[in-house]
Amino acid sequence: MNSNKKIIHPVWLRVSHWINLIAVVIMVLSGWEIYNAAPIFDFSFPEQITLGGWLAGALMWHFAAMWLLVFNGLIYLSINILSGRLQNRFFPIRGRDLRGAFINALKGKLAHDYLTQYNAVQKLVYLLVIADVILLVLSGLVIWKPVQFPLLRELMGDYDNARIVHFLAMVAVLAFTVVHVVMVVLVPKTFLMMIRGR
């Protein structure tokens, strides 16, 4: 009872979560329209589910929402690190716990009795998706400004490769989102928590 009243997600976290959702949706849908202008692989995204109408429109959306994604992300990371929340909630991740939590998840036993605590799989996945968004931003910087960021460009293996990295990192965000939403549907309390904080 007591833990139910306690604020689990502070307000800055909830605000940044929903701003991030808006930014990611705009980035992904406009990104698909940009991809369609010169597909890397042997397929295009259906026009109906892209944003921007044509390449210039999509680029405008993409390069506007990037500020939202980056500044919201920086604020999220700064408060998360400085407040000690990142350390408390995501560390340590023990290999033993990871195995246990993963087997439980496969059995359909979701450890949601203690919503104040993430299990080892959650910790790892949330950290990975943060790293993936950082990779998206860095590979995006190389595509946007390959000449101005020589070190990043070399790390990504030149311009054409950076496009592939950017695409795969987008796929990883989508994969995370699918699992994330399925989990929220299975444990609806977590959805309310991200709105009310408890």
Added chain:
Amino acid sequence: MSKPMLDKSIIIQEALKELPSSARRLFLKRTLTLGGLSLLSGCAITDEKSVERMLMKVSRFNDGVQAWLFDPNLLAPTYPESMITKPFPFNAYYERWEIPKVDGDDYLLEVGGLVADKHSWSLEELYKLPQTDQVTRHICVEGWSAIGKWGGVTFSTFLKRIGADLSAKYVGFKCADDYYTSIDMPTALHAQTLLTFTYDGQTLPPQYGYPMKLRMPTKLGYKNPKHIVAMFVTNTNPGGYWEDKGYNWFGGS
């Protein structure tokens, strides 16, 4: 080629000619809609005009950010000749059959605006300027890229030769194919910005912009004008063909 194929290609060419204006309308109509649903309905922003204005403002802001990011001393990577993309793609806002035919013999490059020497340049005179070449990556706004080799005069050398006001903000270009664009002065003075007359050691062929193309590896493809017939130095932003339709003006790499 069989007859039906020919008809089809004519239809496509006609459709492509219509593209710029209708694409503009598409942008206005579709920026907000997503599979028939209004993406942002429910939010305060429901007026398409205000959304477009907001996006244009961010695009202008991004021009400023790119000008700030641009390092005049940073060089674009160069590649060995073995990495040149063959064949180098043809790209324009029209099809191959519409490539302008420029007669080199009576060609004159007009020079105007904030310059001391406004005399027009013949190709013969331009070829006598010190020539250099580069193998660099051309990046299209669509996302594809190709490596090519261009040769010509360093643009800053030419600007100094005509006594251009190097403290002016912009250099504008007009082309034989009715294309037009403009660039910022720092990019115009960049060491790798060349006024090119050759491609891969040969006179610039028509499809790559005969008689000259301004080649900038620090800018996206649409900022690199081909078939240039006039250039002018100015403090008023002259815009550009694609830029005026919604593509970012700075277009830097």
